[in-house]
Amino acid sequence: MNTQSVVATPALLVGVDFGLPHFDHELDELSQLAITAGLKPISKITCKRKAPDAALFVGSGKADEIKFMAEQLGAQEVLFDQSLSPAQQRNLERHLGLPVNDRTLLILEIFAQRARSHEGKLQVELARLQYLSTRLVRRWSHLERQQGGIGMRGGPGETQIELDKRMIGEAIKRTKERLVKVKKQRSTQRRQRDRRNAFNVSLVGYTNAGKSTLFNALVKARAYAADQLFATLDTTTRQLYLGEAGRTASVSDTVGFIRDLPHGLIDAFQATLQEAVDADLLIHVVDASNPNFPEQMSEVKRVLHEIGADDVPQWLIFNKIDNLPADLQPLVLQDQYEVDGVALPRLFLSAQTGQGLSTLREMLAIEVMKTSALDAPATDPRFDLDNYGEN
Structure with a gap:
């Protein structure tokens, strides 16, 4: 058996700030993507531009700087945090003398591996x-590609x-x-x-927000969960028995979203994401410990709109509160959070430690009972909406 480990390819990371609010100046997410894909980020370089250069994306001067840095550090590949056109990619490879890939291909490679x-x-x-x-x-x-006879190319x-x-x-x-x-x-x-008559719940959220960990904790499943991007690609569905409601709910763990998710992947994963479109409830899992969580929430909202799931009722689960410092711990675990003028139910919890999980199960049981009451015959005394919740 060959135990020789595969040596990760050293890669130089490049990001261009076009003045957009979500620009990652530290290129942390690109670095995570590179590591997940099996590469080894060795350095980062950023620059500012008003618009992409048509030929080299970064311009000839910055391209020379990238080439010099890659030679000095021994980089064998250059990764861009934005999508490159085929011509820009070809021109950069000729200029740098190295393979050049962009964020889109990196995500595709990870998906292919997972x-x-x-x-x-x-x-x-x-x-x-x-x-x-x-x-x-x-x-x-x-x-x-040589020219042929007269009038031929x-x-x-x-x-x-x-x-x-x-x-x-x-x-x-x-x-x-x-x-x-x-x-x-x-x-x-x-x-x-x-x-x-199953009540369908779909877990959605930015990649690495802890959806699979929450899924496993809720339904006692063994779905793969790890502290890395795109740990889960395939939708997994399990039944969750809610004792208070005397019924089960169907819970699905879906692929995580990410900024600039390639449109081809959104289209291709339409079948998988259909679980979210057809759900009775979306549980939007947010990494509360990530300082960029508002931008991540906006990206999830954009993808949900794109697949036609933005009208599905939604709860916000602010996960990973065990990673928050003491001065940022929530004063209350349940409240409401306004998104585009709409107040959504919010619950703080830790899927890792189990804090807040019992509250989430209680909330789900109440929601399932409400749905059962609405679907039940009006003559059934067990589902009297006027007396619902009274002793």
């Missing part, structure tokens, strides 16, 4: 193919590009067809839960 289910692998493959289809000019840059390289485009187009079509079948299977499973 997908376990048949559906997850299909979704990642679709997103990867869609991304690759725009990069063919780079992939085939080594092929000949191109050469064998152009023919290969057209062939590859057609092959990728056919692969995208096949993968989409297979995903449609998976989506139908999921719809059948959801209809079965509906026939059982």
Whole structure:
């Protein structure tokens, strides 16, 4: 058995501040993404620009600086915190003499490494193919592109590009067809839960907010949970028995969101995220210990809107309060938090230590009983809404 460990590729991280409020000056999230993908960040460099340079994204002067730093530090790859166009990526690689990748490809690589289910692998493959289809000019840059006879352009390289485009187009079509079948299977499973009158809860939130840890604590499951980005990619659903309500709720743990999540992945993961769209309740898990949690909440809200789940009732769970210093501990564990003029129920808890979990179960039991009361016949004395909650 070969026990030799794989040496992580040293990578130089680059971020460009275009004046947007969410710019990560420390490139902490890009660093986490790189480590999750198996790379070794060795240094970071940032700069400010009003707009991207059309050719090199950062301009020739900054590109020279990046090249010098990469040579001095022994970097073998350069990672950009923003998405690069195919032309910018190709030009940067020629200028730097190193492989250049962007945030989008990094996320795709992580998804490809982490997908376990048949559906997850299909979704990642679709997103990867869609991304690759725009990069063919780079992939085939080594092929000949000489001018032909009078009035003719191109050469064998152009023919290969057209062939590859057609092959990728056919692969995208096949993968989409297979995903449609998976989506139908999921719809059948959801209809079965509906026939059982199940109350459906979906955990959503920014990646590494602690959704899987909370999921495991609630339903006594063993879903993979780790202090890293995108620990969970495949939706897992389990039943949660609520003794106070005398009923079970169906709880689903979904893939985490992240800033600038590639649109191809949002489209490709539509089947998985459909669990959130069809839920009776969304539990939005927030990392209360992260100082950037307002921006992370906004990103989750944007993705929920994009998939059509922004109208689903939502609770906010501010997780990881065990990581908060004493002076930032909440004075009350239950209150309301205003989001875009709407007051949402909020609960502070720690999925890791269990603090606040019993309160969350009680809240869920009450919500399920309310739903049962609304669905029950008016003559059933157990569900008298006028006397609900009275002794």
